[in-house]
Amino acid sequence: MENGSEPNLSLYDRLGGQNGIQSVVEIFYGKIKDDSRVSHYFRNIDYSKLIEHQTVFLSFATGGPDYYTGRSLKQSHEHLKITPAHFDDVLGHLSDSLIESGVTGSDIVQVLALLLPLKARMTLDIKKSSV
Numbered sequence: 001m002e003n004g005s006e007p008n009l010s011l012y013d014r015l016g017g018q019n020g021i022q023s024v025v026e027i028f029y030g031k032i033k034d035d036s037r038v039s040h041y042f043r044n045i046d047y048s049k050l051i052e053h054q055t056v057f058l059s060f061a062t063g064g065p066d067y068y069t070g071r072s073l074k075q076s077h078e079h080l081k082i083t084p085a086h087f088d089d090v091l092g093h094l095s096d097s098l099i100e101s102g103v104t105g106s107d108i109v110q111v112l113a114l115l116l117p118l119k120a121r122m123t124l125d126i127k128k129s130s131v
């Protein structure tokens with residue numbers, strides 16, 4: 001990504017804004033579909049809707065102008081009973097998708113640092129709080 005080394009831009013801008021994030025998300029779900037460890041969670045899912053919601057969520061989380069108005073992540077994931085190990089597998093795919101998109105290592109660490117705190121409330125150990 002061309003903006004990767006520009007320190008004055010927000011993380012959202014360094015990821016290439018809405019278009020850059022959407023392309024990362026598309027690569028990400030391609031990897032998930034091909035991974036039998038986690039693909040079963042995504043059976044019967046409307047991928048185009050999921051890509052749209054995930055793009056808005058990541059844009060919002062990284063400081064973009066979008067406002068995420070979807071369900072809380074606890075609500076949308078609770079019924080899936082995601083194991084902590086599968087959560088890590090999915091974040092691994094996100095990390096690989098960011099690498100493939102040319103995002104710098106320090107920006108990847110920043111994205112993961114935003115998402116890792118969600119693990120406790122989105123996995124089987126779900127705690128009593130809402131995102």
Ligand code: HEM
Binds near residue numbers: 053
């Ligand atoms: C921090 C990591 C994650 C983030 C930020 C995230 C974000 C999201 C968002 C924004 C949605 C759309 C919610 C909606 O439409 O209401 C979604 C849906 C979904 N996520 Fe995640 N997710 C994460 C991790 C995971 C993991 C680890 C799994 C499975 C192993 C997973 C499986 C799903 C599935 C199956 C849906 C569709 C649920 C449905 O439509 O009923 N997600 N996720």
